[in-house]
């Protein structure tokens with residue numbers, strides 16, 4: 001009997017609806033290397049709906065970052081299109097915020113000044129965003145460190161600054177490439193809980209790249225499972241676990257079932 005939680009990809013745009021924010025239509029990406037062409041992505045069709053938390057999970061080299069960069073407008077596809085509200089994405093949009101594995105903070109600027117940096121880059125008046133920046137810094141738990149410098153902060157705290165920086169500019173869509181991959185297990189878990197709380201309450205649509213199956217299932221409404229050589233989507237899993245989720249959610253037998261389903265979709269690639 002077909003599994004209702006599992007939407008196998010092949011049939012394009014099956015999830016498209018008026019809630020669609022991002023769609024990719026038959027995206028392929030080929031990198032030309034001296035040793036020959038590398039097919040980083042082949043015929044990738046995904047739909048991300050408004051307010052959803054979507055993870056791309058898969059082993060190294062399956063094209064997760066390439067797909068995220070195409071959606072971010074940082075990299076053109078070789079064929080196919082990525083669309084934001086039905087318009088082809090050809091350059092980065094202010095509607096999207098980006099977070100990387102490392103925080104990329106300027107060491108000579110305080111937490112607050114790092115968070116306000118994009119205001120200067122975008123030509124906004126820092127004074128007009130200062131209040132918002134302060135409330136976001138407080139929301140990520142750094143109220144007492146607003147005047148601290150990056151070297152006074154742990155790796156987890158630095159990633160909180162990066163999160164505060166991106167949230168201050170109220171992105172509709174948050175693109176994250178293994179944002180907590182460099183953190184220890186405990187800090188990573190705390191950051192994931194906080195990320196979920198903040199993005200859910202603000203209704204932000206999230207795309208999150210990770211190698212970690214447990215993290216992907218815990219955070220997501222949809223898990224896009226990718227396999228390498230060539231990079232493609234082997235399936236999309238709907239995670240119908242209730243929200244808000246807490247650590248106890250992992251004890252739910254449905255959680256274990258979903259981890260198992262992601263593993264089966266990864267097949268011989270794990």
Ligand SMILES: Nc1ncnc2c1ncn2[C@@H]1O[C@H](COP(=O)(O)OP(=O)(O)OP(=O)(O)O)[C@@H](O)[C@H]1O
Pocket residue numbers: 031032033038039040058059060061062063064065066067211231
């Ligand atoms: N700029 C580039 N030039 C050439 N090849 C590239 C480039 N970027 C990615 N690739 C290749 O494309 C494939 C997919 O890479 P990508 O970084 O998207 O995978 P990934 O799933 O994000 O991997 P990881 O989890 O290790 O970050 C890999 O074979 C990689 O070597």
